[in-house]
Amino acid sequence: MTDWIFHTARDFELHGIERHRSLVRENGLAASVARLCWWCGLRVVLPLWLQLRVTGREHLPTKPPFVLIANHTSHLDALILASLLRAAWRDQVFPVAASDTFFEKRLSAAFADWFLNALAIRRCCARTHDLDEMRRKLTTGEAIFILFPEGSRSRTGELQAFHSGIGRLVAQTNVPVLSCHLDGCFRALPPGRWLCKPRRISVKIGPPLRFDDCPNNRSGWDTIAAQLRGEVKRLSNRA
Protein backbone atom coordinates (compact mmCIF):
# COMPACT_ATOMS: atom_id res chain seq x y z
CA MET A 1 0.00 0.00 0.00
CA THR A 2 1.12 3.56 -0.66
CA ASP A 3 2.85 5.30 2.25
CA TRP A 4 0.85 8.09 3.88
CA ILE A 5 0.83 11.00 1.44
CA PHE A 6 -1.39 13.60 3.08
CA HIS A 7 0.12 16.53 4.95
CA THR A 8 -1.29 19.48 6.85
CA ALA A 9 -1.66 22.67 4.80
CA ARG A 10 1.73 24.41 4.65
CA ASP A 11 0.11 27.70 5.70
CA PHE A 12 -1.89 26.05 8.50
CA GLU A 13 -0.44 28.20 11.28
CA LEU A 14 -0.95 31.45 9.36
CA HIS A 15 -4.09 33.54 9.54
CA GLY A 16 -5.68 36.58 7.96
CA ILE A 17 -3.45 38.88 5.94
CA GLU A 18 -0.35 36.89 6.87
CA ARG A 19 -1.84 33.94 5.07
CA HIS A 20 -2.77 35.96 1.98
CA ARG A 21 0.80 37.23 1.81
CA SER A 22 2.48 33.90 2.38
CA LEU A 23 4.33 32.28 -0.49
CA VAL A 24 3.51 28.84 0.88
CA ARG A 25 -0.21 29.64 0.80
CA GLU A 26 -2.41 26.73 -0.28
CA ASN A 27 -6.04 27.13 -1.29
CA GLY A 28 -8.92 24.71 -1.44
CA LEU A 29 -12.08 24.33 -3.45
CA ALA A 30 -13.67 27.70 -2.60
CA ALA A 31 -10.78 29.78 -3.94
CA SER A 32 -10.54 27.54 -6.99
CA VAL A 33 -14.21 28.15 -7.80
CA ALA A 34 -13.77 31.90 -7.19
CA ARG A 35 -10.86 31.94 -9.66
CA LEU A 36 -12.81 29.95 -12.21
CA CYS A 37 -15.61 32.55 -12.14
CA TRP A 38 -13.12 35.43 -12.24
CA TRP A 39 -11.08 34.15 -15.20
CA CYS A 40 -14.11 33.02 -17.17
CA GLY A 41 -15.70 36.43 -16.59
CA LEU A 42 -12.51 38.19 -17.64
CA ARG A 43 -12.20 36.07 -20.76
CA VAL A 44 -15.61 37.33 -21.82
CA VAL A 45 -15.21 40.96 -20.76
CA LEU A 46 -11.66 41.72 -21.92
CA PRO A 47 -12.18 40.97 -25.64
CA LEU A 48 -15.48 42.86 -25.56
CA TRP A 49 -13.90 45.98 -24.09
CA LEU A 50 -10.44 45.87 -25.66
CA GLN A 51 -9.44 44.90 -29.16
CA LEU A 52 -6.95 42.16 -28.36
CA ARG A 53 -4.55 40.92 -31.01
CA VAL A 54 -2.34 38.05 -29.91
CA THR A 55 0.60 36.73 -31.91
CA GLY A 56 2.94 33.89 -30.99
CA ARG A 57 0.33 31.95 -29.05
CA GLU A 58 1.87 28.76 -30.47
CA HIS A 59 4.94 29.36 -28.29
CA LEU A 60 2.95 28.71 -25.09
CA PRO A 61 4.04 25.39 -23.53
CA THR A 62 1.46 22.66 -23.28
CA LYS A 63 2.10 22.06 -19.61
CA PRO A 64 3.55 23.83 -16.55
CA PRO A 65 6.02 24.88 -15.29
CA PHE A 66 6.96 27.99 -17.23
CA VAL A 67 7.44 31.72 -16.69
CA LEU A 68 5.88 34.58 -18.65
CA ILE A 69 7.73 37.88 -18.44
CA ALA A 70 6.64 41.12 -20.01
CA ASN A 71 7.03 44.87 -20.03
CA HIS A 72 4.88 46.50 -17.35
CA THR A 73 2.84 49.62 -17.97
CA SER A 74 -0.56 48.87 -16.46
CA HIS A 75 -2.58 46.69 -14.11
CA LEU A 76 -4.10 45.21 -17.25
CA ASP A 77 -0.85 43.44 -18.15
CA ALA A 78 -1.16 40.56 -15.72
CA LEU A 79 -4.89 40.16 -16.37
CA ILE A 80 -4.42 39.97 -20.13
CA LEU A 81 -1.52 37.52 -19.92
CA ALA A 82 -3.34 35.29 -17.47
CA SER A 83 -6.47 35.29 -19.60
CA LEU A 84 -4.43 33.79 -22.47
CA LEU A 85 -3.74 30.68 -20.40
CA ARG A 86 -6.03 27.73 -19.89
CA ALA A 87 -8.66 28.06 -17.15
CA ALA A 88 -7.69 24.57 -15.95
CA TRP A 89 -4.34 26.05 -14.86
CA ARG A 90 -5.99 28.73 -12.70
CA ASP A 91 -4.59 27.35 -9.44
CA GLN A 92 -1.09 27.04 -10.90
CA VAL A 93 -0.86 30.49 -12.49
CA PHE A 94 0.73 32.92 -10.03
CA PRO A 95 0.94 36.55 -11.09
CA VAL A 96 3.83 37.88 -9.02
CA ALA A 97 2.64 41.11 -7.41
CA ALA A 98 4.24 43.80 -5.30
CA SER A 99 3.56 43.28 -1.62
CA ASP A 100 3.24 47.01 -0.96
CA THR A 101 0.59 47.56 -3.65
CA PHE A 102 -1.67 44.55 -3.29
CA PHE A 103 -1.02 43.05 0.13
CA GLU A 104 -1.18 46.03 2.50
CA LYS A 105 -4.93 46.13 3.13
CA ARG A 106 -6.89 43.12 4.21
CA LEU A 107 -9.52 43.35 1.49
CA SER A 108 -7.18 43.80 -1.46
CA ALA A 109 -4.93 41.04 -0.09
CA ALA A 110 -7.90 38.69 0.10
CA PHE A 111 -8.89 39.62 -3.44
CA ALA A 112 -5.36 39.12 -4.76
CA ASP A 113 -5.22 35.75 -3.03
CA TRP A 114 -8.68 34.38 -3.78
CA PHE A 115 -9.33 35.67 -7.27
CA LEU A 116 -5.94 36.43 -8.83
CA ASN A 117 -3.83 33.83 -7.00
CA ALA A 118 -1.17 36.55 -6.80
CA LEU A 119 2.08 35.93 -4.94
CA ALA A 120 3.33 38.76 -2.76
CA ILE A 121 6.93 39.76 -3.29
CA ARG A 122 8.73 42.71 -1.75
CA ARG A 123 9.96 44.73 -4.68
CA CYS A 124 12.79 46.60 -2.99
CA CYS A 125 14.38 43.80 -1.06
CA ALA A 126 13.05 40.35 -1.90
CA ARG A 127 14.35 37.99 0.75
CA THR A 128 16.55 35.10 -0.29
CA HIS A 129 14.28 32.46 1.20
CA ASP A 130 11.28 33.99 -0.61
CA LEU A 131 13.10 33.60 -3.92
CA ASP A 132 14.17 30.10 -2.93
CA GLU A 133 10.55 29.22 -2.22
CA MET A 134 9.49 30.58 -5.62
CA ARG A 135 12.29 28.64 -7.27
CA ARG A 136 11.11 25.54 -5.46
CA LYS A 137 7.57 26.14 -6.75
CA LEU A 138 8.93 26.26 -10.30
CA THR A 139 11.27 23.31 -10.13
CA THR A 140 9.26 20.86 -8.03
CA GLY A 141 5.77 22.27 -8.26
CA GLU A 142 3.69 22.77 -11.32
CA ALA A 143 3.77 26.56 -11.21
CA ILE A 144 3.32 29.17 -13.90
CA PHE A 145 4.62 32.63 -13.02
CA ILE A 146 3.58 35.89 -14.63
CA LEU A 147 6.37 38.24 -13.77
CA PHE A 148 7.37 41.80 -14.56
CA PRO A 149 11.15 42.12 -14.14
CA GLU A 150 10.95 45.91 -14.32
CA GLY A 151 9.61 45.77 -10.76
CA SER A 152 6.96 48.45 -11.20
CA ARG A 153 4.72 49.93 -13.85
CA SER A 154 6.54 52.25 -16.22
CA ARG A 155 5.32 55.82 -15.73
CA THR A 156 6.27 56.81 -19.28
CA GLY A 157 5.33 53.66 -21.14
CA GLU A 158 9.02 53.06 -22.02
CA LEU A 159 10.81 49.85 -21.09
CA GLN A 160 12.79 50.24 -17.82
CA ALA A 161 15.80 48.33 -16.53
CA PHE A 162 15.21 44.69 -15.48
CA HIS A 163 15.87 43.46 -11.94
CA SER A 164 17.99 40.34 -11.71
CA GLY A 165 15.47 38.42 -9.52
CA ILE A 166 14.14 36.61 -12.57
CA GLY A 167 17.62 35.17 -13.06
CA ARG A 168 17.64 33.77 -9.53
CA LEU A 169 14.44 31.89 -10.27
CA VAL A 170 15.45 30.21 -13.52
CA ALA A 171 19.26 29.99 -13.63
CA GLN A 172 20.41 26.37 -14.00
CA THR A 173 16.87 25.09 -14.39
CA ASN A 174 15.10 23.65 -17.38
CA VAL A 175 12.08 25.95 -16.90
CA PRO A 176 11.16 27.75 -20.14
CA VAL A 177 10.86 31.54 -19.94
CA LEU A 178 8.64 33.26 -22.50
CA SER A 179 9.16 36.95 -23.18
CA CYS A 180 6.04 38.88 -24.05
CA HIS A 181 5.46 42.41 -25.19
CA LEU A 182 2.19 44.19 -24.55
CA ASP A 183 1.39 47.30 -26.51
CA GLY A 184 -1.58 49.54 -25.82
CA CYS A 185 -2.12 48.84 -22.12
CA PHE A 186 -0.48 52.14 -21.24
CA ARG A 187 -3.05 53.99 -23.33
CA ALA A 188 -5.95 51.95 -21.95
CA LEU A 189 -5.14 52.06 -18.24
CA PRO A 190 -1.98 53.97 -17.29
CA PRO A 191 -0.76 54.12 -13.68
CA GLY A 192 -2.90 56.44 -11.60
CA ARG A 193 -6.08 55.86 -13.59
CA TRP A 194 -8.97 53.70 -12.48
CA LEU A 195 -11.10 53.65 -15.60
CA CYS A 196 -10.02 51.41 -18.44
CA LYS A 197 -10.51 52.97 -21.88
CA PRO A 198 -11.38 50.70 -24.80
CA ARG A 199 -8.16 50.58 -26.84
CA ARG A 200 -6.45 48.29 -29.31
CA ILE A 201 -3.95 46.05 -27.52
CA SER A 202 -1.43 43.79 -29.13
CA VAL A 203 0.29 40.95 -27.31
CA LYS A 204 3.38 39.35 -28.79
CA ILE A 205 4.65 36.15 -27.24
CA GLY A 206 8.25 35.20 -27.95
CA PRO A 207 9.78 31.72 -28.18
CA PRO A 208 10.68 29.91 -24.95
CA LEU A 209 14.23 30.39 -23.63
CA ARG A 210 15.98 28.03 -21.23
CA PHE A 211 18.84 28.92 -18.91
CA ASP A 212 20.05 25.51 -17.75
CA ASP A 213 23.67 26.33 -18.66
CA CYS A 214 23.65 29.78 -17.10
CA PRO A 215 25.57 29.88 -13.77
CA ASN A 216 23.42 30.41 -10.68
CA ASN A 217 25.35 33.45 -9.42
CA ARG A 218 25.25 37.24 -9.66
CA SER A 219 26.82 37.43 -13.12
CA GLY A 220 24.55 34.66 -14.41
CA TRP A 221 21.43 36.40 -13.06
CA ASP A 222 22.46 39.70 -14.66
CA THR A 223 23.09 37.95 -17.97
CA ILE A 224 19.63 36.39 -17.88
CA ALA A 225 17.96 39.71 -17.04
CA ALA A 226 19.83 41.47 -19.84
CA GLN A 227 19.06 38.74 -22.35
CA LEU A 228 15.34 38.78 -21.48
CA ARG A 229 15.23 42.57 -21.71
CA GLY A 230 16.79 42.36 -25.14
CA GLU A 231 14.17 39.79 -26.13
CA VAL A 232 11.27 42.02 -24.98
CA LYS A 233 12.88 44.96 -26.80
CA ARG A 234 13.19 42.86 -29.95
CA LEU A 235 9.50 41.87 -29.74
CA SER A 236 8.48 45.49 -29.29
CA ASN A 237 10.30 46.50 -32.49
CA ARG A 238 8.81 43.68 -34.52
CA ALA A 239 5.74 44.59 -36.52
Next chain:
Amino acid sequence: MNAVIAERFFGYSHAFAHPLTCGVVAFLGAALVITPLIFLVLRRTGNVADATYTELWVRWRSWIWISIALVVPILLGAAWVIMGVGVLSLLCYREFARATGIFREKMISVAVAVSLLLISFAVIDNYLRLFFATAVLGIALIAVVTIPQDRPEGFIQRVALGMMGYLFFGYSFGYLALMTTDPLYRPLLLLLLLGVELNDIFAYCSGRLCGGPKLVPRTSPGKTCAGAIGAVVLTTAMVLILGHFVLFPGTLMDRWPMLLILGAGMSIFGQFGDLLLSSIKRDIGVKDIGNLLPGHGGLLDRFDSLVIVTPLYYHFLSLVLGPLGHGQAERIITNMISP
Protein backbone atom coordinates in the same frame (compact mmCIF):
# COMPACT_ATOMS: atom_id res chain seq x y z
CA MET B 1 -46.73 25.50 1.86
CA ASN B 2 -49.36 25.35 4.55
CA ALA B 3 -49.51 27.43 7.71
CA VAL B 4 -48.07 24.73 9.99
CA ILE B 5 -44.97 24.28 7.86
CA ALA B 6 -44.52 28.02 7.44
CA GLU B 7 -44.76 28.43 11.20
CA ARG B 8 -42.08 25.78 11.77
CA PHE B 9 -39.71 27.29 9.19
CA PHE B 10 -40.17 31.00 9.77
CA GLY B 11 -42.44 31.44 12.82
CA TYR B 12 -40.36 33.56 15.11
CA SER B 13 -43.41 35.04 16.84
CA HIS B 14 -43.75 31.92 19.01
CA ALA B 15 -40.02 31.66 19.69
CA PHE B 16 -40.48 32.00 23.43
CA ALA B 17 -43.56 29.77 23.69
CA HIS B 18 -41.72 27.09 25.67
CA PRO B 19 -40.46 27.87 29.18
CA LEU B 20 -37.14 26.10 28.54
CA THR B 21 -36.38 28.42 25.63
CA CYS B 22 -37.05 31.47 27.81
CA GLY B 23 -35.00 29.95 30.62
CA VAL B 24 -31.97 29.10 28.50
CA VAL B 25 -31.93 32.49 26.76
CA ALA B 26 -32.27 34.30 30.08
CA PHE B 27 -29.55 32.13 31.61
CA LEU B 28 -27.19 32.78 28.70
CA GLY B 29 -27.83 36.52 28.83
CA ALA B 30 -27.28 36.58 32.58
CA ALA B 31 -24.12 34.47 32.31
CA LEU B 32 -22.64 36.74 29.66
CA VAL B 33 -23.38 39.81 31.80
CA ILE B 34 -22.17 38.35 35.10
CA THR B 35 -18.90 36.78 33.91
CA PRO B 36 -17.22 40.13 33.17
CA LEU B 37 -18.15 41.22 36.69
CA ILE B 38 -16.43 38.10 38.03
CA PHE B 39 -13.38 38.94 35.91
CA LEU B 40 -13.31 42.42 37.44
CA VAL B 41 -13.63 41.05 40.99
CA LEU B 42 -10.84 38.53 40.33
CA ARG B 43 -8.75 41.37 38.96
CA ARG B 44 -9.38 43.54 42.03
CA THR B 45 -8.48 40.76 44.44
CA GLY B 46 -5.35 40.10 42.40
CA ASN B 47 -6.14 36.44 41.77
CA VAL B 48 -5.35 36.44 38.05
CA ALA B 49 -2.20 37.20 36.12
CA ASP B 50 -2.32 39.83 33.35
CA ALA B 51 -2.03 37.26 30.58
CA THR B 52 -4.87 35.13 31.97
CA TYR B 53 -6.99 38.24 32.41
CA THR B 54 -6.60 39.27 28.73
CA GLU B 55 -7.20 35.68 27.69
CA LEU B 56 -10.45 35.59 29.71
CA TRP B 57 -11.73 38.71 27.92
CA VAL B 58 -10.86 37.27 24.52
CA ARG B 59 -12.73 34.10 25.39
CA TRP B 60 -15.71 36.04 26.69
CA ARG B 61 -15.94 38.04 23.47
CA SER B 62 -15.87 34.81 21.47
CA TRP B 63 -18.59 33.36 23.69
CA ILE B 64 -20.84 36.31 22.84
CA TRP B 65 -20.50 35.57 19.12
CA ILE B 66 -20.97 31.84 19.67
CA SER B 67 -24.12 32.43 21.72
CA ILE B 68 -25.59 34.78 19.14
CA ALA B 69 -24.76 32.44 16.27
CA LEU B 70 -26.33 29.49 18.09
CA VAL B 71 -29.38 31.03 19.71
CA VAL B 72 -30.61 33.56 17.14
CA PRO B 73 -31.22 31.03 14.31
CA ILE B 74 -32.99 28.70 16.76
CA LEU B 75 -35.28 31.53 17.83
CA LEU B 76 -35.92 32.73 14.26
CA GLY B 77 -37.08 29.38 12.92
CA ALA B 78 -36.16 26.03 11.38
CA ALA B 79 -35.07 27.49 8.02
CA TRP B 80 -32.33 29.50 9.68
CA VAL B 81 -31.19 26.53 11.76
CA ILE B 82 -30.91 24.35 8.65
CA MET B 83 -28.92 27.05 6.87
CA GLY B 84 -26.73 27.64 9.92
CA VAL B 85 -26.00 23.93 10.33
CA GLY B 86 -25.05 23.73 6.64
CA VAL B 87 -22.56 26.58 7.06
CA LEU B 88 -21.25 25.08 10.31
CA SER B 89 -20.69 21.71 8.62
CA LEU B 90 -18.88 23.31 5.69
CA LEU B 91 -16.59 25.36 7.92
CA CYS B 92 -15.87 22.41 10.22
CA TYR B 93 -15.08 20.17 7.25
CA ARG B 94 -12.79 22.90 5.92
CA GLU B 95 -10.85 23.00 9.19
CA PHE B 96 -10.56 19.22 9.24
CA ALA B 97 -9.54 19.16 5.57
CA ARG B 98 -6.83 21.79 5.97
CA ALA B 99 -5.43 20.05 9.03
CA THR B 100 -5.31 16.62 7.41
CA GLY B 101 -4.41 17.78 3.90
CA ILE B 102 -7.50 16.29 2.22
CA PHE B 103 -8.39 19.84 1.01
CA ARG B 104 -5.92 19.33 -1.85
CA GLU B 105 -8.31 16.76 -3.31
CA LYS B 106 -10.80 19.20 -4.78
CA MET B 107 -13.13 16.53 -6.17
CA ILE B 108 -13.54 15.09 -2.66
CA SER B 109 -14.45 18.59 -1.46
CA VAL B 110 -17.02 18.83 -4.25
CA ALA B 111 -18.49 15.46 -3.22
CA VAL B 112 -18.72 16.57 0.42
CA ALA B 113 -20.36 19.88 -0.55
CA VAL B 114 -22.92 18.09 -2.72
CA SER B 115 -23.67 15.61 0.06
CA LEU B 116 -24.14 18.47 2.54
CA LEU B 117 -26.65 20.03 0.16
CA LEU B 118 -28.46 16.70 -0.01
CA ILE B 119 -28.62 16.58 3.79
CA SER B 120 -30.13 20.07 3.90
CA PHE B 121 -32.60 19.09 1.21
CA ALA B 122 -33.65 15.95 3.11
CA VAL B 123 -34.27 18.04 6.24
CA ILE B 124 -36.19 20.79 4.44
CA ASP B 125 -38.24 18.13 2.69
CA ASN B 126 -38.74 16.29 6.01
CA TYR B 127 -37.87 13.05 4.24
CA LEU B 128 -36.47 10.89 7.03
CA ARG B 129 -35.45 7.91 4.93
CA LEU B 130 -33.54 10.17 2.56
CA PHE B 131 -31.78 11.81 5.51
CA PHE B 132 -30.57 8.46 6.85
CA ALA B 133 -29.61 7.42 3.32
CA THR B 134 -27.31 10.45 2.98
CA ALA B 135 -24.74 8.60 5.09
CA VAL B 136 -24.43 5.89 2.44
CA LEU B 137 -25.04 8.15 -0.55
CA GLY B 138 -22.44 10.62 0.69
CA ILE B 139 -19.67 8.08 1.21
CA ALA B 140 -20.54 6.42 -2.09
CA LEU B 141 -20.15 9.76 -3.88
CA ILE B 142 -16.86 10.46 -2.09
CA ALA B 143 -15.61 7.02 -3.11
CA VAL B 144 -16.47 7.34 -6.80
CA VAL B 145 -15.61 10.97 -7.65
CA THR B 146 -11.86 10.45 -7.97
CA ILE B 147 -12.04 7.14 -9.85
CA PRO B 148 -12.29 8.81 -13.32
CA GLN B 149 -8.98 10.57 -12.60
CA ASP B 150 -7.31 7.13 -12.83
CA ARG B 151 -4.92 7.71 -9.90
CA PRO B 152 -5.14 4.59 -7.77
CA GLU B 153 -2.16 5.61 -5.60
CA GLY B 154 -3.46 7.07 -2.32
CA PHE B 155 -7.06 6.12 -3.14
CA ILE B 156 -7.71 4.50 0.25
CA GLN B 157 -6.24 7.49 2.07
CA ARG B 158 -8.22 10.17 0.30
CA VAL B 159 -11.49 8.25 0.41
CA ALA B 160 -11.00 7.36 4.09
CA LEU B 161 -10.22 10.95 5.07
CA GLY B 162 -13.09 12.29 3.00
CA MET B 163 -15.56 9.82 4.52
CA MET B 164 -14.33 10.51 8.03
CA GLY B 165 -14.70 14.26 7.63
CA TYR B 166 -18.08 13.92 5.98
CA LEU B 167 -19.56 11.50 8.50
CA PHE B 168 -18.35 13.43 11.54
CA PHE B 169 -18.86 17.00 10.47
CA GLY B 170 -21.47 16.67 7.75
CA TYR B 171 -23.76 13.79 8.56
CA SER B 172 -23.42 13.94 12.32
CA PHE B 173 -24.00 17.69 12.51
CA GLY B 174 -26.89 17.18 10.08
CA TYR B 175 -28.84 15.73 13.00
CA LEU B 176 -28.88 19.22 14.53
CA ALA B 177 -30.84 20.33 11.48
CA LEU B 178 -32.95 17.18 11.49
CA MET B 179 -34.25 18.01 14.96
CA THR B 180 -36.04 21.02 13.49
CA THR B 181 -38.62 18.66 12.01
CA ASP B 182 -40.13 18.43 15.49
CA PRO B 183 -42.41 21.27 16.60
CA LEU B 184 -40.57 21.29 19.95
CA TYR B 185 -37.18 21.70 18.26
CA ARG B 186 -36.27 24.92 20.06
CA PRO B 187 -36.15 23.51 23.61
CA LEU B 188 -34.76 20.17 22.37
CA LEU B 189 -31.85 21.84 20.56
CA LEU B 190 -31.21 24.27 23.38
CA LEU B 191 -31.09 21.46 25.95
CA LEU B 192 -28.57 19.61 23.79
CA LEU B 193 -26.35 22.65 23.18
CA LEU B 194 -26.58 23.85 26.78
CA GLY B 195 -25.90 20.36 28.15
CA VAL B 196 -22.90 19.75 25.93
CA GLU B 197 -21.31 23.18 26.34
CA LEU B 198 -21.87 23.22 30.11
CA ASN B 199 -20.48 19.68 30.24
CA ASP B 200 -17.16 21.08 28.97
CA ILE B 201 -17.24 23.83 31.56
CA PHE B 202 -18.21 21.42 34.37
CA ALA B 203 -15.31 19.13 33.40
CA TYR B 204 -12.89 22.05 33.37
CA CYS B 205 -14.07 23.42 36.72
CA SER B 206 -14.24 20.12 38.61
CA GLY B 207 -10.89 19.12 37.13
CA ARG B 208 -9.31 22.37 38.32
CA LEU B 209 -10.89 22.06 41.78
CA CYS B 210 -10.02 18.41 42.47
CA GLY B 211 -6.91 17.70 40.44
CA GLY B 212 -5.87 14.07 40.75
CA PRO B 213 -4.84 11.52 38.14
CA LYS B 214 -4.92 12.34 34.45
CA LEU B 215 -7.58 10.81 32.23
CA VAL B 216 -5.67 10.18 28.97
CA PRO B 217 -2.48 12.21 29.37
CA ARG B 218 -1.00 11.45 25.98
CA THR B 219 -4.17 12.44 24.13
CA SER B 220 -5.13 15.46 26.17
CA PRO B 221 -2.76 16.38 29.01
CA GLY B 222 -5.16 18.80 30.67
CA LYS B 223 -8.03 16.41 31.44
CA THR B 224 -8.32 14.61 34.78
CA CYS B 225 -10.46 11.71 35.98
CA ALA B 226 -12.02 13.98 38.59
CA GLY B 227 -13.04 16.39 35.86
CA ALA B 228 -14.64 13.63 33.81
CA ILE B 229 -16.58 12.25 36.79
CA GLY B 230 -17.59 15.71 37.97
CA ALA B 231 -18.92 16.53 34.51
CA VAL B 232 -20.97 13.32 34.39
CA VAL B 233 -22.49 14.02 37.81
CA LEU B 234 -23.26 17.69 37.19
CA THR B 235 -24.56 17.31 33.62
CA THR B 236 -26.74 14.35 34.58
CA ALA B 237 -28.17 16.33 37.48
CA MET B 238 -28.89 19.28 35.20
CA VAL B 239 -30.59 17.12 32.56
CA LEU B 240 -32.61 15.30 35.28
CA ILE B 241 -33.90 18.58 36.69
CA LEU B 242 -34.58 20.30 33.37
CA GLY B 243 -36.08 17.14 31.86
CA HIS B 244 -38.31 16.31 34.80
CA PHE B 245 -39.60 19.79 35.55
CA VAL B 246 -39.52 21.64 32.24
CA LEU B 247 -39.04 19.67 29.05
CA PHE B 248 -40.56 16.20 29.43
CA PRO B 249 -43.19 16.23 32.21
CA GLY B 250 -45.99 13.77 31.45
CA THR B 251 -44.17 12.09 28.56
CA LEU B 252 -42.44 8.69 28.34
CA MET B 253 -39.11 10.43 28.92
CA ASP B 254 -40.26 11.54 32.37
CA ARG B 255 -38.90 8.45 34.10
CA TRP B 256 -35.68 8.63 36.05
CA PRO B 257 -33.83 5.77 34.26
CA MET B 258 -34.49 7.44 30.91
CA LEU B 259 -33.38 10.87 32.10
CA LEU B 260 -30.36 9.28 33.77
CA ILE B 261 -29.31 7.57 30.55
CA LEU B 262 -29.88 10.80 28.59
CA GLY B 263 -27.86 12.96 31.01
CA ALA B 264 -25.00 10.53 31.54
CA GLY B 265 -24.91 9.71 27.83
CA MET B 266 -24.70 13.38 26.89
CA SER B 267 -21.86 13.89 29.31
CA ILE B 268 -19.88 10.74 28.51
CA PHE B 269 -20.19 10.95 24.74
CA GLY B 270 -19.69 14.70 24.84
CA GLN B 271 -16.32 14.04 26.46
CA PHE B 272 -15.58 11.32 23.92
CA GLY B 273 -16.26 13.82 21.15
CA ASP B 274 -13.82 16.18 22.80
CA LEU B 275 -11.19 13.45 23.02
CA LEU B 276 -11.88 12.40 19.44
CA LEU B 277 -10.78 15.81 18.20
CA SER B 278 -7.86 15.81 20.65
CA SER B 279 -6.73 12.50 19.17
CA ILE B 280 -6.97 13.89 15.64
CA LYS B 281 -5.00 16.99 16.63
CA ARG B 282 -2.37 14.96 18.51
CA ASP B 283 -1.94 12.64 15.55
CA ILE B 284 -1.47 15.58 13.17
CA GLY B 285 0.66 17.47 15.68
CA VAL B 286 -1.23 20.76 15.88
CA LYS B 287 -2.50 22.58 18.97
CA ASP B 288 -5.60 24.27 17.55
CA ILE B 289 -7.37 23.30 14.40
CA GLY B 290 -8.23 26.85 13.32
CA ASN B 291 -8.45 30.42 14.54
CA LEU B 292 -12.01 31.46 13.81
CA LEU B 293 -12.81 31.83 17.51
CA PRO B 294 -10.08 33.78 19.31
CA GLY B 295 -9.30 32.15 22.65
CA HIS B 296 -10.94 28.87 21.65
CA GLY B 297 -9.16 27.96 18.42
CA GLY B 298 -11.16 26.74 15.47
CA LEU B 299 -14.87 26.09 15.23
CA LEU B 300 -14.14 22.41 15.73
CA ASP B 301 -12.33 23.10 19.01
CA ARG B 302 -15.66 24.43 20.27
CA PHE B 303 -18.10 22.04 18.61
CA ASP B 304 -16.11 18.81 18.88
CA SER B 305 -18.28 17.57 21.76
CA LEU B 306 -21.36 17.54 19.53
CA VAL B 307 -19.90 15.12 16.99
CA ILE B 308 -20.96 11.92 18.75
CA VAL B 309 -23.69 13.22 21.04
CA THR B 310 -25.99 14.70 18.41
CA PRO B 311 -26.99 11.48 16.59
CA LEU B 312 -27.24 9.59 19.89
CA TYR B 313 -29.46 12.29 21.39
CA TYR B 314 -31.77 12.24 18.38
CA HIS B 315 -32.05 8.46 18.23
CA PHE B 316 -32.47 7.99 21.97
CA LEU B 317 -35.29 10.53 22.10
CA SER B 318 -36.88 8.95 19.02
CA LEU B 319 -36.59 5.53 20.64
CA VAL B 320 -38.35 6.61 23.81
CA LEU B 321 -40.79 9.24 22.58
CA GLY B 322 -41.46 7.89 19.10
CA PRO B 323 -39.87 9.43 16.01
CA LEU B 324 -39.19 13.15 16.44
CA GLY B 325 -41.25 15.21 14.06
CA HIS B 326 -43.91 12.50 13.82
CA GLY B 327 -47.21 13.84 12.53
CA GLN B 328 -45.60 16.74 10.66
CA ALA B 329 -46.04 17.08 6.92
CA GLU B 330 -43.55 14.67 5.34
CA ARG B 331 -41.84 14.91 1.94
CA ILE B 332 -42.95 18.50 1.45
CA ILE B 333 -41.14 18.94 -1.88
CA THR B 334 -40.66 15.41 -3.24
CA ASN B 335 -44.37 14.73 -2.82
CA MET B 336 -45.07 17.15 -5.64
CA ILE B 337 -42.89 15.07 -7.99
CA SER B 338 -43.95 11.55 -6.96
CA PRO B 339 -46.67 11.34 -4.36
